[in-house]
Amino acid sequence: GSFANQSTYSVGSLPCSAAVGDFNSDTRLDIVVANWNDHTASVLLGYGDGSFANQTTYSAGSHPSSVAVGDFNNDTRLDFVVATERDSTVHVYLGYGNGSFANQIKYLTGTGPFYLAVGDFNKDTRLDIVVANIEDFTVSVLLHYNKGSLGNEITFASGGGSRLRYVAVDDFNNDTMADLVVVNYGTNDIGVLLGNGNGSFLEQQTFSTGTNPDSLAIGDFNQDGYHDFAVANYGSKNIDMLVGNEKGTFTRQLTTGSSFIFAPVVVTAGDFNNDGQSEIVVAYDNTDNIDILVAFDTGAFIKQITYSTGPLPNSVAVGDFNNDTLLDVVVANSGGNTVSVLLGYSNGSFANQTTYTAGSHPYFVAVGDFNNDTRLDIVVAYGGGNTVCILLGYGNGSFANQTTYSIGSSASSVAVGDFNNDTRLDIVVPHDVDSTVGVFLGYGNGSFANQTIYPTGIDPSFVAVGEFNNDSRLDIVVTNFDDATISILLGYG
Numbered sequence: 001g002s003f004a005n006q007s008t009y010s011v012g013s014l015p016c017s018a019a020v021g022d023f024n025s026d027t028r029l030d031i032v033v034a035n036w037n038d039h040t041a042s043v044l045l046g047y048g049d050g051s052f053a054n055q056t057t058y059s060a061g062s063h064p065s066s067v068a069v070g071d072f073n074n075d076t077r078l079d080f081v082v083a084t085e086r087d088s089t090v091h092v093y094l095g096y097g098n099g100s101f102a103n104q105i106k107y108l109t110g111t112g113p114f115y116l117a118v119g120d121f122n123k124d125t126r127l128d129i130v131v132a133n134i135e136d137f138t139v140s141v142l143l144h145y146n147k148g149s150l151g152n153e154i155t156f157a158s159g160g161g162s163r164l165r166y167v168a169v170d171d172f173n174n175d176t177m178a179d180l181v182v183v184n185y186g187t188n189d190i191g192v193l194l195g196n197g198n199g200s201f202l203e204q205q206t207f208s209t210g211t212n213p214d215s216l217a218i219g220d221f222n223q224d225g226y227h228d229f230a231v232a233n234y235g236s237k238n239i240d241m242l243v244g245n246e247k248g249t250f251t252r253q254l255t256t257g258s259s260f261i262f263a264p265v266v267v268t269a270g271d272f273n274n275d276g277q278s279e280i281v282v283a284y285d286n287t288d289n290i291d292i293l294v295a296f297d298t299g300a301f302i303k304q305i306t307y308s309t310g311p312l313p314n315s316v317a318v319g320d321f322n323n324d325t326l327l328d329v330v331v332a333n334s335g336g337n338t339v340s341v342l343l344g345y346s347n348g349s350f351a352n353q354t355t356y357t358a359g360s361h362p363y364f365v366a367v368g369d370f371n372n373d374t375r376l377d378i379v380v381a382y383g384g385g386n387t388v389c390i391l392l393g394y395g396n397g398s399f400a401n402q403t404t405y406s407i408g409s410s411a412s413s414v415a416v417g418d419f420n421n422d423t424r425l426d427i428v429v430p431h432d433v434d435s436t437v438g439v440f441l442g443y444g445n446g447s448f449a450n451q452t453i454y455p456t457g458i459d460p461s462f463v464a465v466g467e468f469n470n471d472s473r474l475d476i477v478v479t480n481f482d483d484a485t486i487s488i489l490l491g492y493g
Contacts, residue, residue, distance in 0.1 A: 013037035024099030034064040050469035062086035111135035173248030211235030311335030322397035360385035371446035381414040430460035
């Protein structure tokens with residue numbers, strides 16, 4: 001349950017994109033980061049024990065905005081490619097297989113390459129590159145030749161004023177050839193470019209969306225075996241569903257009830273009515289409720305069902321709190337100093353909230369069984385009270401009064417795990433003011449030992465748990481908001 005001192009890793013200024021791969025062929029994962037503000041890419045080689053070597057930096061042109069990894073010259077050694085927005089180029093770095101890279105090779109793109117993706121567009125078993133160009137409303141495709149070089153860009157216009165934001169690759173018409181979809185923020189549509197299998201594409205087909213579409217998700221939302229799109233519309237504050245068919249065309253569905261008055265701040269998903277399809281839970285910045293959106297088989301959403309919570313719901317988590325095999329919801333209400341529990345019915349609806357007193361400004365909520373009674377409990381982190389609290393569940397949807405533990409600072413998140421391998425859940429909390437994390441080891445009866453403090457970087461804001469060095473012991477990763485680092489604390493078990 002104890003941890004090594006943090007390991008922080010410096011990268012360049014304003015890191016904006018990262019990718020992972022084994023760059024020195026030692027079966028250990030390494031990291032490459034695009035640093036927007038100092039025009040570099042950083043490579044950090046992993047030792048396989050959860051630690052990393054100091055960064056090696058490579059010049060990356062003016063304002064690198066996106067990075068991806070692939071073997072571009074078919075030598076079984078990983079390479080990486082960076083899009084540089086201000087230079088209107090992509091830079092390919094061929095790997096030597098020892099963690100170092102050859103000098104960059106530059107290729108022209110359209111104006112303002114903002115995001116890139118990798119795929120084999122002409123079915124020659126060689127990776128190609130597609131780039132979304134935000135300034136001239138185009139996408140560029142660069143076909144890969146045999147020795148890691150790329151052909152001159154092939155440009156596909158996305159339309160005047162499109163302000164292209166996003167590009168994705170998949171097979172939308174089931175012909176085994178890679179196609180493209182682009183999100184056109186300025187013209188309020190998405191564009192589908194079907195691939196010919198030789199690196200060229202048919203003219204863009206556009207499909208209308210709401211105002212200012214910003215991003216897109218691909219999935220089969222109506223269970224017909226074909227790709228559909230869910231589009232987030234920033235301007236009109238709603239979600240569009242576009243249902244696909246085997247020909248690669250899409251029909252916009254009427255999505256009554258998917259419009260939002262306020263900007264959503266927290267979203268999570270789960271199958272609340274056991275119908276095999278996911279619903280969405282959304283919490284908003286300036287309202288006192290959460291919304292549940294339930295999907296029809298058509299791929300559309302029925303009108304949202306709104307449930308009252310306390311003021312300023314800031315975080316939401318899901319679990320079965322009354323052991324009826326149906327998912328329930330717990331919400332942290334930062335404005336009301338409460339948490340709300342909404343028990344789920346089998347039809348996807350929820351009972352009215354039951355509120356429980358919490359400390360000052362509950363900011364984040366997580367779920368676990370802290371007293372080994374097979375009943376889910378709740379842990380809450382606070383933005384203003386210098387404590388965390390535990391609410392033990394009775395297994396019938398109700399909870400005991402809170403038990404509080406001092407942490408000495410406000411906290412913006414909390415995570416759960418068994419850090420000392422005793423089969424009892426523990427908790428870890430970042431202290432944003434103190435620049436530390438606190439680990440509370442659980443006794444298995446719902447109580448915890450006093451916290452053990454570990455230093456982090458400046459202003460730790462979020463904590464997550466994983467096993468980073470393959471020793472069967474949980475480790476901790478912390479994002480440090482103010483000093484552009486992450487801290488990794490390896491667990492001793």
